[in-house]
Amino acid sequence: MCAFYLPHIYKGVSSDRRGTCELSEYYKSFLEMSAKSFSVVTVAAVLIFFLKTPVSMQAPLNGSKWSYIGPDGEKAWPKKYPFCGGIFQSPIDFHKDILQYDSNLLPLEFIGYNVSSTDQFTLINNGHSVKMYLLPTMYIRSLPFEYTASQLHLHWGNRNKSEGSEHTVSGKHFAAELHIVHYNSEKYPDVTAAMDKADGLAVLAILFEIGPFNPSYEKIFRHFRNVKYKDQMVQVPGFNIQELLPERLDEYYRYEGSLTTPPCYPSVLWTVFRHPVKISHEQLLALETAMYCTESDDPEPLEMVDNFRKVQEFHERLVFISFREGFVVSVVIACVLGVLIILAVAFCLLKRKSCKKEGKDNRRVIYKPGTHKEEDYISKL
Numbered sequence: 592m593c594a595f596y597l598p599h600i601y602k603g604v605s606s607d608r609r610g611t612c613e614l615s616e617y618y619k620s621f622l623e624m625s626a627k628s629f630s631v632v633t634v635a636a637v638l639i640f641f642l643k644t645p646v647s648m649q650a651p652l653n654g655s656k657w658s659y660i661g662p663d664g665e666k667a668w669p670k671k672y673p674f675c676g677g678i679f680q681s682p683i684d685f686h687k688d689i690l691q692y693d694s695n696l697l698p699l700e701f702i703g704y705n706v707s708s709t710d711q712f713t714l715i716n717n718g719h720s721v722k723m724y725l726l727p728t729m730y731i732r733s734l735p736f737e738y739t740a741s742q743l744h745l746h747w748g749n750r751n752k753s754e755g756s757e758h759t760v761s762g763k764h765f766a767a768e769l770h771i772v773h774y775n776s777e778k779y780p781d782v783t784a785a786m787d788k789a790d791g792l793a794v795l796a797i798l799f800e801i802g803p804f805n806p807s808y809e810k811i812f813r814h815f816r817n818v819k820y821k822d823q824m825v826q827v828p829g830f831n832i833q834e835l836l837p838e839r840l841d842e843y844y845r846y847e848g849s850l851t852t853p854p855c856y857p858s859v860l861w862t863v864f865r866h867p868v869k870i871s872h873e874q875l876l877a878l879e880t881a882m883y884c885t886e887s888d889d890p891e892p893l894e895m896v897d898n899f900r901k902v903q904e905f906h907e908r909l910v911f912i913s914f915r916e917g918f919v920v921s922v923v924i925a926c927v928l929g930v931l932i933i934l935a936v937a938f939c940l941l942k943r944k945s946c947k948k949e950g951k952d953n954r955r956v957i958y959k960p961g962t963h964k965e966e967d968y969i970s971k972l
């Protein structure tokens with residue numbers, strides 16, 4: 592690129608001089624030489640500056656350069672993206688101290704999710720994740736507003752770790768996590784306009800665990816080889832996106848949080864389904880090993896692994912849950928078990944006591960036949 596600009600700059604300067612100046616040939620050639628030297632020196636200085644400057648510093652202040660590791664990793668996000676160091680950040684850990692049952696949380700309704708195979712989704716490697724654009728005919732009802740689908744993407748770990756989800760439950764990570772991003776289409780014209788508004792986005796999160804082969808997820812996963820490198824994309828035939836959701840749609844965690852990637856806008860109404868979906872070990876491995884953050888011609892390819900953000904502080908906030916039996920049942924089971932254990936112990940103690948008593952009686956009974964035998968012996972004598 593710089594090699595292209597060098598002759599261009601020099602040519603421009605020298606031809607301008609020739610066309611506009613009425614100076615002696617000597618002076619003109621001096622000027623041309625000066626201009627040439629100046630151009631070469633300037634370009635060389637600029638080149639040296641850019642070659643010596645770390646890549647991270649070349650990015651504009653609000654540029655899109657961020658990563659999960661290294662100098663542009665999570666800790667550095669707030670420097671370029673102030674919201675990442677702000678309030679209402681995601682993901683979080685769901686633990687019992689912050690959970691509150693809410694009877695108003697109804698099952699979500701998905702409209703237009705069953706997409707015909709004649710329609711197509713675009714799957715792209717964006718250098719941070721694998722993302723599939725969804726159709727504007729897909730939306731969710733039964734939220735405070737109508738939210739139209741925008742895209743889905745995944746977060747995962749690496750082949751040597753079982754942790755890959757962003758949200759955790761009582762400190763436990765899941766293998767991976769799917770996010771289906773929607774925007775408030777009642778108030779905003781598109782996802783870009785909505786993404787920095789407090790009521791702008793609604794994201795569904797689905798946790799993954801290892802189980803049998805999942806044919807629905809394979810409809811996306813089988814295209815990974817075509818999006819191995821950054822900016823590669825492929826068309827995916829339409830299918831029913833609801834197949835990617837867990838069976839129990841009525842049990843979920845609900846809270847107000849943020850995008851989990853820069854710029855971390857606190858604009859997301861989160862719905863994290865309680866029950867994970869299952870994919871096979873081979874499918875998870877394919878996800879963990881298929882893609883790179885770098886472009887195909889990058890001399891230093893960087894594997895796309897561990898693209899999940901650490902859980903964030905969750906001070907003085909609540910997560911609302913649509914289910915309660917987890918607590919009631921566990922309390923009831925604990926009480927019943929406690930009573931059963933006490934009864935069992937009491938029963939054993941009583942039995943032991945009566946056994947001892949019977950033992951004493953038995954000893955007396957054994958003694959009596961001995962007496963008879965003794966009497967018989969004596970009588971035989």
Ligand SMILES: [Zn+2]
Nearest residue numbers: 744746770851
């Ligand atoms: Zn995400």
